Amino acid sequence: MALFVAENLRKRFGARVVLENISLSIEEGSVHGIMGPNGAGKTTCFHVLTGHHRPDGGRITFDGRDITGKKPHQIARLGVSRSFQIMNLFDDTVVIENVILALKQFRRNGMNLLRDVFSDTKLIDQAIDVLDQVGLAHRAWEKAAELPYGERRALEIAVALAPEPRIVFLDEPTSGLGTEATRALAVLIRKLRARYTIVLIEHDMRFLFDLADRISVIHWGQVIDENTPDELQSNKWVARSALGEVA
Amino acid sequence: MRMITLSDIPARGGSPMTPAMALFMLALATAPFWLPAVGLYQYLGIEVAIWLIFALGFNLLFGYIGLHSFGHGAYLGIGAYAFGLFQQEIMVSLWGGLLAAILAASLAGAVVGAFLSHRRGIYYALMTIGFGQIVWFCAIKLHGVTGGEDGLLGIPRPDLVVGPIRYSLADNYSLYWFVAAILALVVVALWRLVNAPFGRVLQAIRQNETRARFVGYNVWLIKWLTFILSTAFAGLAGGLFSMAQEGAYPDVMSLHQSGLIVMMVLVGGGLVSFWGPVLGVILYFVARDIIGGVTETWLLWFGLMFVIMVITRPEGLAGLLHVVGARLRKKSAPGAVPVRKEA
Numbered sequence: 301m302a303l304f305v306a307e308n309l310r311k312r313f314g315a316r317v318v319l320e321n322i323s324l325s326i327e328e329g330s331v332h333g334i335m336g337p338n339g340a341g342k343t344t345c346f347h348v349l350t351g352h353h354r355p356d357g358g359r360i361t362f363d364g365r366d367i368t369g370k371k372p373h374q375i376a377r378l379g380v381s382r383s384f385q386i387m388n389l390f391d392d393t394v395v396i397e398n399v400i401l402a403l404k405q406f407r408r409n410g411m412n413l414l415r416d417v418f419s420d421t422k423l424i425d426q427a428i429d430v431l432d433q434v435g436l437a438h439r440a441w442e443k444a445a446e447l448p449y450g451e452r453r454a455l456e457i458a459v460a461l462a463p464e465p466r467i468v469f470l471d472e473p474t475s476g477l478g479t480e481a482t483r484a485l486a487v488l489i490r491k492l493r494a495r496y497t498i499v500l501i502e503h504d505m506r507f508l509f510d511l512a513d514r515i516s517v518i519h520w521g522q523v524i525d526e527n528t529p530d531e532l533q534s535n536k537w538v539a540r541s542a543l544g545e546v547a
Numbered sequence: 548m549r550m551i552t553l554s555d556i557p558a559r560g561g562s563p564m565t566p567a568m569a570l571f572m573l574a575l576a577t578a579p580f581w582l583p584a585v586g587l588y589q590y591l592g593i594e595v596a597i598w599l600i601f602a603l604g605f606n607l608l609f610g611y612i613g614l615h616s617f618g619h620g621a622y623l624g625i626g627a628y629a630f631g632l633f634q635q636e637i638m639v640s641l642w643g644g645l646l647a648a649i650l651a652a653s654l655a656g657a658v659v660g661a662f663l664s665h666r667r668g669i670y671y672a673l674m675t676i677g678f679g680q681i682v683w684f685c686a687i688k689l690h691g692v693t694g695g696e697d698g699l700l701g702i703p704r705p706d707l708v709v710g711p712i713r714y715s716l717a718d719n720y721s722l723y724w725f726v727a728a729i730l731a732l733v734v735v736a737l738w739r740l741v742n743a744p745f746g747r748v749l750q751a752i753r754q755n756e757t758r759a760r761f762v763g764y765n766v767w768l769i770k771w772l773t774f775i776l777s778t779a780f781a782g783l784a785g786g787l788f789s790m791a792q793e794g795a796y797p798d799v800m801s802l803h804q805s806g807l808i809v810m811m812v813l814v815g816g817g818l819v820s821f822w823g824p825v826l827g828v829i830l831y832f833v834a835r836d837i838i839g840g841v842t843e844t845w846l847l848w849f850g851l852m853f854v855i856m857v858i859t860r861p862e863g864l865a866g867l868l869h870v871v872g873a874r875l876r877k878k879s880a881p882g883a884v885p886v887r888k889e890a
Contacts, residue, residue: 350761376763388761390754401751402762409744464760 556876603782613753624800626785652782698796816865
């Protein structure tokens, strides 16, 4: 059975229908890509799947559990994590605190008034481990706002990984990255796929086709095709509408 | 120049016995002995201590979680009236009155907070003003309960009773000791709170509510609880205030008072440091008494000081001290400039 299933999702803002009919089925342990032209509804789709927006219709289940209409923090606690297309970090504080705040062990003690934060070496070790996964351990005690752009992108991913989620939604992780950084990110995601189920919105087609097991193509708020990268490349209609020069 | 924030000053778990804390406790414990000697008076100590309780609780909301309430005078007032009504209608009891003050203010805070907590920014601020005005209006119009514009007069100062010991708080000297003891407890409790995980979560919500929500924090609940907590401290301060003034009147909860607490916290540097509100409250009262002794227009000069502070050091007095301190440290140890690898 699939780990994460969305059936017939609909979402409109006023008179504008953004999601007409979205169905997705994401297998455990896979890398699932989502692509489509600008304004197709990809990010809105992520917002609905992770609880940021409530869908107007349809059903979302995670691990057999109905999570339709649940709040973001409830969905997050079940093991669904996400990163954002526009950077969303705790900018005033150091890199490691960004990760510590997201650790499950820290959150459970969030209301505890007697514990200390930075004297808990176990939490710090754990946070360093997470930072190590994205290659940021050496930056742990620097201010998040002062990291260069590419490393801030990596920190986004680290914060998403910190709560030990079962599924991670990454919204355009390559956006703004140079070729070199994009290549490093591909290596990272290939490494992460052993531990997490990953859903990826991507504009960079080479990147996506290289990594994804299956890809859903969204256009006009609908899934117009879903297949393996190889099969998709032979679909002329998809090629013309979404792939542009790569196909 | 980059603005510094509360999060710049690192969390320090463990013992609250820092140099700043030691200095504060020392000043608190010796104030009655030197206040008259420097030309001030005993009652000022009580007033400052009460406003410190109010300001420190308020900064939990204002500085730490970053929610800007401009209507907090209302909860100070509710505490004052609740204390007075308890003495006059139920029984003369110190603990009963203070408990009533805390409960009444936090109950009001819970109701108002429920309307506020899904907002932030300008909407949050405007709604706090709105609710503050409603409370103030009620205090004036509900003659039967609050005594209208005259307020409640002749509120007694109940004796402090602990087991078999009975201690009169009728004179300002003994009341100071009582208020100072409560303030000391409040300071230690709040210091613990903001340096515990809870305090870091508050700051995380200030920095990025969306991110906090998506790593699993119930942001609404935490915002609501923080509002209630700050109103509870305001209620406590209000109860003590009506005891000190031996009365409660609508002025206590006017928009003017609500603005005053914001100004004190900002000038002192509540956005930057736990001790910011302390500096702000002291600066305000000292300015009132010292500049006020020289000229009637002291508020004009204090206002000017506020403007200059906001222009030159928006982080307030605590921010200024932090920057000066950092510069002095750098000068005294030129080799110890922090090394940062540029990427």
